[in-house]
Amino acid sequence: MRILTVNTGSSSVKLRLLDADDEVVAEHDLESPGSDVDGAELRAALEQLGEPGAVVHRIVHGGRRTAAVRLDDDVVRELRALTPLAPLHQPKALAAIAAVAAWRPSLAAVGCFDTAFHASLPPAAATYALPAEWCERFALRRYGFHGLSHGYVARRGAELLQPAGPFRMVSCHLGAGASLAAVRDGRSVDTTMGFTPLEGLVMATRSGSVDPGLVLWLVRQGIDPVTLHEALEHRSGLLALAGTADMRELLERDDERSLVALDVYVHRIVAGIAAMTAALGGLDALVFTGGVGERAPEIRRRVAGRLAFLGVALDSARNAELRGDSEITADGAQVRVLVLTAREDAEMAREARAVLGG
Secondary structure (H helix, E strand, O other): OOEEEEEEOOOEEEEEEEOOOOOEEEEEEEEOOOOOOOHHHHHHHHHHHOOOOEEEEEEOOOOOOOOOEEOOHHHHHHHHHOHHHOOOOHHHHHHHHHHHHHHOOOOEEEEEEOOHHHHHOOHHHHOOOOOHHHHHHHOOOOOOOOHHHHHHHHHHHHHHHOOOOOOEEEEEEEOOOEEEEEEEOOEEEEEOOOOOOOOOOOOOOOOOOOOHHHHHHHHHOOOOHHHHHHHHHHOOHHHHHHOOOOHHHHHHOOOHHHHHHHHHHHHHHHHHHHHHHHHHOOOOEEEEEHHHHHHOHHHHHHHHHOOHHHOOOEOHHHHHHOOOOEEOEOOOOOOEEEEOOOOHHHHHHHHHHHHHOO
């Protein structure tokens, strides 16, 4: 069965038609930098791809759901209620669901969730030290995100490296959004994003973790919560530090702002990888994926250079000249290092087939 995957990101909609072997037979990307999806434009693109047997949508926030699910009106209502927790992505996913349903009302539709991979987080990693009544009433916990990407590279990394025993991997999804995951034998045991995608690493326009006391202080100074939220999501991160959210541009510059921005960015990643390694009790493999993870050898070099104490070392030639899924480990290094092409579409199709029975 051919599966149509609809991946609504913060700035684009990626459409892929996959065959039974998860090979891409047709694809189309739409720009959607706003908070919505142009339904007419989406349907026009779908007409060009060919006829699918089913459709699967990437949905960033699934609440406490632990697996993909067939979409119906009740599920969509539940997902709409989660919009405040993922305001960059959830509205676009819901708009895409509606547009595809209008295009092919009888097409079987599945939703898969970035949060589901992290449902296995142990209580120590998932729990906030907040009043118990708040946690119960508002379902406060660390949900984690980018689960489709982390889940795919966990499987793909194990497939390539063929570990003989227990396998401890840190997955680095570095793109406009960025997160790390500590993965033990294919299961997430820690991650850097939390209740929302704002927690964790410095990202293109998101702040990453900041002192909650700082946020409360800004509110007391008269910054209203709506403005504060918009700034943390859209006007922070690399954009705030260097005036650009584009890593390619940042790496070409040598002014003080760009150098500081890169130092902050790498510092957070390195500290995060060390924390993920502690959660795993050691490290067997480090994996880079996502737009920056795959296409910025300089970032990989800087990160690896500060992780030598963990046994990480890169082969400079392999790091610079990779194509597709590649190993870039230096000869004799203790930790294997991979660069893997992000294939959220393949993970989505796999989960859709599981829901639909093959």
